[in-house]
Structure formats: structure tokens, C-alpha cells
Amino acid sequence: MLVITRKVGESFYIGDDIEVVVLECNKDKAKIGINAPKSVNILRKELKVTVEQNRQAANKNNASNLKDLAAFLKK
Amino acid sequence: MKIETRDFGTVEIEKTDIIDFTQSIFGFEAYKKFVIINDISIGTDIMWLQSLENKNVCFVVVNPFAVTENYNPVITKEQLKKVEANSEDSLSFAVIAVVPKDIKNTTVNLKSPIIINNKNKKALQVILDQDYPIKYRINKGE
Numbered sequence: 263m264l265v266i267t268r269k270v271g272e273s274f275y276i277g278d279d280i281e282v283v284v285l286e287c288n289k290d291k292a293k294i295g296i297n298a299p300k301s302v303n304i305l306r307k308e309l310k311v312t313v314e315q316n317r318q319a320a321n322k323n324n325a326s327n328l329k330d331l332a333a334f335l336k337k
Numbered sequence: 338m339k340i341e342t343r344d345f346g347t348v349e350i351e352k353t354d355i356i357d358f359t360q361s362i363f364g365f366e367a368y369k370k371f372v373i374i375n376d377i378s379i380g381t382d383i384m385w386l387q388s389l390e391n392k393n394v395c396f397v398v399v400n401p402f403a404v405t406e407n408y409n410p411v412i413t414k415e416q417l418k419k420v421e422a423n424s425e426d427s428l429s430f431a432v433i434a435v436v437p438k439d440i441k442n443t444t445v446n447l448k449s450p451i452i453i454n455n456k457n458k459k460a461l462q463v464i465l466d467q468d469y470p471i472k473y474r475i476n477k478g479e
Contacts, residue, residue: 306464308448308449308464308471309363309464311471312363312364312446312448312449312462312464312471313363313364314364315433315435315444315446315449315471315472316362316363316364316365316396316433316446316462317364318435319396319397319433319434319435319436319446320365320394320395320396322343322344322393322395328376328379328383328397328436328440329378329379330440331379331383331397331434331436331440331443331475332379332380332382332383334441334443334475334476334477335382335383335399335403335404335475
């Protein structure tokens, strides 16, 4: 992974037209600003992974097996 | 009213059972109306969340509190507002399960529960600020 150190207020570019700005920074949170064309889709990772999980979840499972699933739940 | 389901054929439901997603399940933007179906032989902690608009859109969802003892989801005011709830007391929680062929490897998404307002059946999938796993394996045996 490429690692870049930036101060608050500084930025960097990805390609010619995506600018990423560090707006605020404290112990465990960074506030990031992104200037990008509207066509660029920006998703928080947890949302992207949730969408992937939701799609996978909607695939037809073997419903008859769900009795076995119930056995894994706490009694 | 009668509805077509993916796993149970034609099922009779009440209009009051219909769950209305005020914001769609992520990745399923076309679908707003769902109903929860139980299989009595399996119990009520595992449920089917069946779309009314497309019978092939169906999720297996699980009561998260039956999966882990340490689950204390914090719902924001904005999220409560979207289901027109005054407090978390009127909410039910369900988490979506990914059930693979080898059922031992089933995971649930504790980071992104579905909240349902019991009073008006309005629902929403939220992403919690808390660090809960998106792929939580429910079988802790192996």
C-alpha cells in the first residue's frame, strides 16, 4: 500500500481529477474531503462490503438445512 | 392477502404484517415492501424476509440477540426519525445471514442490522458506528 503523510489542509491527487483533502484529524478519526467528478462512485468500505454481503445473502440457500442453523444459536 | 414466496409457495399474510423500508436494503434499491415469514419448526430467531415485489428476493435474517450476548446497537436520532420511532424501545432488530452450502460457515452482518419499528412496521438497514463485524460467524464450535 502506498502511504503518504499529509498535514491538515494538505491534499493529494488520484489521477488528474480526484483530489483528497485531510480536513481534520484527531486521535482516532480523520475527516477527509474528496473533490471528484460526479461519475466517480465513493462508498465507505463498510457500505460496500454490506452491499456485497446482502447480494450474497439473497442467493437462494438450501432452506431445508436451516434447522441445522438453528442449532448454532444460543439456547 | 396472498403472496408468492421463494421458499414457501403461496402464503397468506395480513396487510398489517407488511414491512415498509423507508430506505432500501443496501444493494436492493428497487424493493421496499417485505414481510417476515417464520417456520414454526425452526423457531422465531431465524426468519425469512420476503419481498412482496419480487418473489425471488428473499433474505434469511436472524435475531442478533440470539447469536451473541454482547450486542448493544446504538441507533442515532436520525435513524430513529427515518422509521418514525421515538426511542429504541419500539424497535425490533434483525441481521442478514449469508448461508453457504456448508452451513457451519454461516455469517451474519452485525455491523448493518435491519431495524423495524414495531408500531408502524417502517424499517431501515443501518450501518452502526460501533465496531461490530460484517461477517460474524455464528457457529463458534469450530
